[in-house]
Amino acid sequence: MRPDLLALASSMIAREERFALVTVVRREPPSSARVGDAALITAAGDYHGWAGGGCTRETVVREALRAIADGEPRFLSLSPQTAAGVAATMRAGMVALPMTCDSGGTV
Numbered sequence: 001m002r003p004d005l006l007a008l009a010s011s012m013i014a015r016e017e018r019f020a021l022v023t024v025v026r027r028e029p030p031s032s033a034r035v036g037d038a039a040l041i042t043a044a045g046d047y048h049g050w051a052g053g054g055c056t057r058e059t060v061v062r063e064a065l066r067a068i069a070d071g072e073p074r075f076l077s078l079s080p081q082t083a084a085g086v087a088a089t090m091r092a093g094m095v096a097l098p099m100t101c102d103s104g105g106t107v
Contacts (some may be wrong), residue, residue: 005040005049015090018043020064022051024107028079031055031105043068056100063097079106 005021012019024037033052041050041064051060055077063074080099099106 001038002049005038008040008048012040012042018068020067022049022060024051024065028106030103031107033105033107039069041065052107055099055103055105056107058100059097063095078107080095080104 001021020041021033022039022041024033024035027033027035027094028086031052033050033056037050037052039051041061042048045061045065047057047061051057059076061076063076063088067074075094077092077094077096078099079096091099
């Protein structure tokens with residue numbers, strides 16, 4: 001985790017502000033995200049850090065805001081695969097969402 005994100009999270013906790021931490025735990029190329037990349041999303045939708053480029057950002061922010069609102073974590077798979085193709089790699093609790101770019105990568 002990036003020290004700047006941890007410092008931001010710490011200061012937000014001290015101010016009792018809600019936020020979501022996003023961590024990339026798996027990827028398939030081509031994808032600009034790398035395992036271990038992280039971002040912090042505020043309740044206002046501000047995005048700090050990196051969890052992939054424009055292909056993932058909108059979805060990551062949307063799902064982070066949902067997690068902030070309902071207090072439930074998310075385990076997401078952003079992939080260009082069809083539902084049948086994603087089903088083979090799904091894990092318990094994982095939500096399959098479409099990748100918005102034609103790169104062919106999965107995050």
